[in-house]
Amino acid sequence: xxTYEYCCAQCGPFETRHPLGxxxxxxxxxxxxxxxxxxxxxxxxxxxxxxxxxxxxxxxKSRDEPEVVSEVPGRGPxxxxxxxxxxxxxPGT
Ligand SMILES: [Zn+2]
Numbered sequence: 631x632x633t634y635e636y637c638c639a640q641c642g643p644f645e646t647r648h649p650l651g652x653x654x655x656x657x658x659x660x661x662x663x664x665x666x667x668x669x670x671x672x673x674x675x676x677x678x679x680x681x682x683x684x685x686x687x688x689x690x691k692s693r694d695e696p697e698v699v700s701e702v703p704g705r706g707p708x709x710x711x712x713x714x715x716x717x718x719x720x721p722g723t
């Protein structure tokens with residue numbers, strides 16, 4: 631048995647258990663009985679920090695749809711020195 635997630639248009643997400651690989655594309659909402667579509671999510675992403683979940687999703691996606699770049703990524707905008715550095719004593723003063 632595995633847990634599958636569905637989303638009712640009126641009541642929101644809910645989970646049901648089905649034998650592995652036999653989850654129907656629609657399931658009846660336990661609250662209102664309405665037909666609800668299956669939702670595909672990365673397992674347990676809700677337990678991870680948001681950034682880690684995003685990194686996992688990106689890694690999963692790159693298996694089927696790798697990102698293609700046409701040039702080497704730049705270094706981004708030039709970083710300004712931290713303002714506290716201006717208060718440090720200068721050499722020779
Ligand atoms: Zn419902």
